[in-house]
Amino acid sequence: MPETKLFAPLELRGVTMRNRVAVSPMQVYMADRNGIANDWHLQHLGKFAAGGAGLVFTEGLIVDPIGRSSYSDCGLWSDTQIAPLRRITDFIRSQGALAGAQLHHAGPKAARRRAWDGFAALDDDDAAKGEPPWQPVGVSEARTLDKYHAPRALSDAEVGAIPEMFAQAARRADAADFDVVEVHAAHGYLIHSFLSPVSNTRSGPYGGSPKGRMRLALEVAEAIRGTWPDRKPLFFRLSCVDGVEAGWTIEDSVVLARDLRQRGVDVIDCSSGGIRSATSTASAGYPAPGFQVPFAAQIRRDAGIVTMAVGLITGARQAEDILQQGDADIVAIGRSALEDPNWALRAAHVLGADADRSIWPAPYAWGVRALDAARDAWE
Numbered sequence: 483m484p485e486t487k488l489f490a491p492l493e494l495r496g497v498t499m500r501n502r503v504a505v506s507p508m509q510v511y512m513a514d515r516n517g518i519a520n521d522w523h524l525q526h527l528g529k530f531a532a533g534g535a536g537l538v539f540t541e542g543l544i545v546d547p548i549g550r551s552s553y554s555d556c557g558l559w560s561d562t563q564i565a566p567l568r569r570i571t572d573f574i575r576s577q578g579a580l581a582g583a584q585l586h587h588a589g590p591k592a593a594r595r596r597a598w599d600g601f602a603a604l605d606d607d608d609a610a611k612g613e614p615p616w617q618p619v620g621v622s623e624a625r626t627l628d629k630y631h632a633p634r635a636l637s638d639a640e641v642g643a644i645p646e647m648f649a650q651a652a653r654r655a656d657a658a659d660f661d662v663v664e665v666h667a668a669h670g671y672l673i674h675s676f677l678s679p680v681s682n683t684r685s686g687p688y689g690g691s692p693k694g695r696m697r698l699a700l701e702v703a704e705a706i707r708g709t710w711p712d713r714k715p716l717f718f719r720l721s722c723v724d725g726v727e728a729g730w731t732i733e734d735s736v737v738l739a740r741d742l743r744q745r746g747v748d749v750i751d752c753s754s755g756g757i758r759s760a761t762s763t764a765s766a767g768y769p770a771p772g773f774q775v776p777f778a779a780q781i782r783r784d785a786g787i788v789t790m791a792v793g794l795i796t797g798a799r800q801a802e803d804i805l806q807q808g809d810a811d812i813v814a815i816g817r818s819a820l821e822d823p824n825w826a827l828r829a830a831h832v833l834g835a836d837a838d839r840s841i842w843p844a845p846y847a848w849g850v851r852a853l854d855a856a857r858d859a860w861e
């Protein structure tokens with residue numbers, strides 16, 4: 483049986499991923515109005531765990547209702563949201579995967595319609611259907627896109643209270659028995675909008691210099707580490723580059739990654755874009771396969787921190803090569819997991835790490851093995 487890197491376990495603090503495949507956070511807009519998870523989320527996340535992934539992330543769980551991207555976001559702003567998530571983490575772990583909670587505040591991109599309704603700002607039509615718009619909050623009063631609501635600029639005191647919201651959400655994530663927490667600091671949402679010189683035009687403690695722009699991200703990491711158990715890893719998702727003129731650069735990301743590492747962050751999840759677009763670069767267009775991998779490689783090398791590569795990583799051999807070349811330590815898949823929830827199981831077979839389907843869940847393994855035998859007989 484060939485040794486693969488993709489199916490080698492990875493120890494992070496006190497937990498072990500059974501392999502290096504993570505399912506990337508993906509919002510499904512299926513929660514009820516109170517941000518409570520339900521059976522949809524259980525089957526959505528559960529099938530990735532049964533499908534062999536090492537780590538399964540929830541969608542961005544909202545830390546403050548004003549930072550909801552839509553009325554259907556899942557939340558962790560209230561203790562009432564813990565128990566239904568606990569049911570999901572129990573199932574994920576029963577299938578041998580780790581459960582990851584992404585913590586999220588949409589900031590200036592809040593109060594939008596669901597993805598399949600085009601991410602448009604909520605308006606009077608939505609109000610008539612019981613979903614009135616609200617005014618988002620942001621780093622400044624500038625809109626991300628002309629079609630969005632103009633946010634209200636947060637005062638310095640309000641910004642100073644945000645890390646504690648993330649810390650409280652992390653406390654709830656621990657109560658829901660998540661193994662991993664990730665901070666969503668990418669894609670033009672609240673924390674990213676403080677990092678980027680494109681959007682952060684503030685003066686005062688949370689603006690101006692790069693140090694000021696990075697302050698909120700670093701305070702969030704510190705606050706979470708104050709409540710999130712030492713034995714559990716903390717991930718940070720960055721838009722490693724803005725991809726627009728005079729924007730945040732990969733060099734900025736390296737500096738931030740070093741500072742985050744010193745504050746107890748274990749893994750940088752390397753995404754990009756979103757500061758002046760509805761979604762990340764990967765979701766917005768048709769970039770080349772693995773186009774964000776160089777960001778993971780540079781941050782891994784220059785900041786000396788574990789990285790997760792994401793974005794148009796679709797094939798087993800492509801994923802294996804990324805790890806073999808030392809470009810990243812973990813590979814995250816998003817849309818490929820939607821297309822094939824058994825992506826990890828299939829990848830193990832393709833790479834020869836599971837020739838006899840022994841890592842498949844027992845109810846499926848014997849059937850798939852019989853299918854292999856039938857295929858062999860045809861050939």
Ligand SMILES: Cc1cc2nc3c(=O)[nH]c(=O)nc-3n(C[C@H](O)[C@H](O)[C@H](O)COP(=O)(O)O)c2cc1C
Nearest residue numbers: 506507508509541542764792793794795815816817
């Ligand atoms: C349906 C959908 C929902 C997403 N929701 C989130 C989210 O909640 N948080 C996040 O950080 N990224 C989100 N993303 C971005 C993905 O996590 C991932 O970075 C992106 O899809 C690129 O990876 P892929 O090419 O493997 O799909 C979402 C993407 C999709 C397709």
